[in-house]
Amino acid sequence: MIILAATPIGNLGDVTTRLVEALGSATVIAAEDTRVTVHLLKALGIENRPKLISLHDHNERDKAAELVELARETDVLVLSDAGMPTVSDPGFHLVDTAAAAGVVVTALPGPSAVLTALAVSGLPxxxxxxxxxxxxxxxxxRGTLRELATEPRTMVFFESPNRLAASLADMATVLGDDRRVVVCRELTKFFEEVKRGTVKELAEWATKGVKGEICVVVAGAEPRVMDLGAGVDEVLSLVAGGARLKDAASDVSAATGLSKRELYEEALKRK
Structure with a gap:
């Protein structure tokens, strides 16, 4: 089978017992960076030296079929450099190929930068x-942020420290200066820092320079207060701009909290 295994995102003490056992008995490991995996084995004092196969963004499509066939004969342990494989890391194409071929895929859950950042953010x-x-x-x-401007759910992003200030500045421009944002830096490590504030405040803070692994947690958009008539006007405006009526009603509903069905039906009457 294919075994996706979560590795520590910073603090080695977060390694799970199941991961240690899997590393100790594995015969084949597909790793995002084999050097990181070798370091992990040594740091944990594991003497097992399995066959290491490189699996990264540039070769995953080519390696997927080979690894799936190998997994018919033996367990293939899949590791990313930190956290859970497939989550902004290699593994998706491998899992997709394995599922299509009827090969079992399972996971050893563990540390996750996404969930850790979300949990400590203080946002919904x-x-x-x-x-x-x-x-x-x-x-x-900015185009991506415009697409997310009316997203009501809390949003979690990864970001490079070199681009953090620019990304926060773009968020301020597109989402508004007052949108609540939390920057989580070096989670679980010695210099862990969680910085909370408005996107304007954190954009200014980030211009001084930020180092380390970064997660950004952004509050979802607050529903706009709008009566049904104004909502229907907005739906029809979107339709006039080329949107399908169903999609326009859905978008306005998400942004305002108005009933999608009522928006659709009333707009249909007025077309």
Whole structure:
């Protein structure tokens, strides 16, 4: 079978008993960076030296079929450098290929930067969305943020420390200066820092320079107060701009809390 195994995101003490046992008995490990895996084995005092196969973003599509066939004969332990494989890390194509081939896929759960950041953020956790890394190019990044501007759920992003200030500045421009944001730096490590504030405040703070692994947690959009008539006007405006009526009603409903069905039906009457 394919075994996805979560590794510590910083503090080695977060390693699970199941991971230690799996590393001690594994015959094959597919690793994002084999050097990191060798270091992990040594740090944990594990003498087992399994066959290591490199599995990263640039070769995963080519390696997936080979690893799936190997998994028919023996367990293949899959590791990313930190956290759970497939979550902004290699593994998705491998799992997809394994599922299509009828090969069992299981996981050894453990540390997760996404859930850790969400838990300590102080922002709503009942509904959230993980958005991975924002685009590198400013225009693409602002375009992605515009698509998320009315997202009501808490959003979690990964970000490079070198791009953090620019990304927060773009969030201030697109989402508004007062949107609540939490920057989590070096989670579980010695210099862990959780910085909370408005996006404007944190954008200014980040211009001084930030180091380490970064997670950004952003509050969801507050529903706009709007009566049904105004909501229908907005739906029809979106339709006039080329949107499908069903999609326009859905978008306005998400942004305002108005009933999607009522928006659709009333807009249909007025078309």
């Amino acid at each position: 956790t009942d509904r959230f969305t993980f958005e991975g890394f924002l685009p590198r190019k400013p225009g693409d990044r």
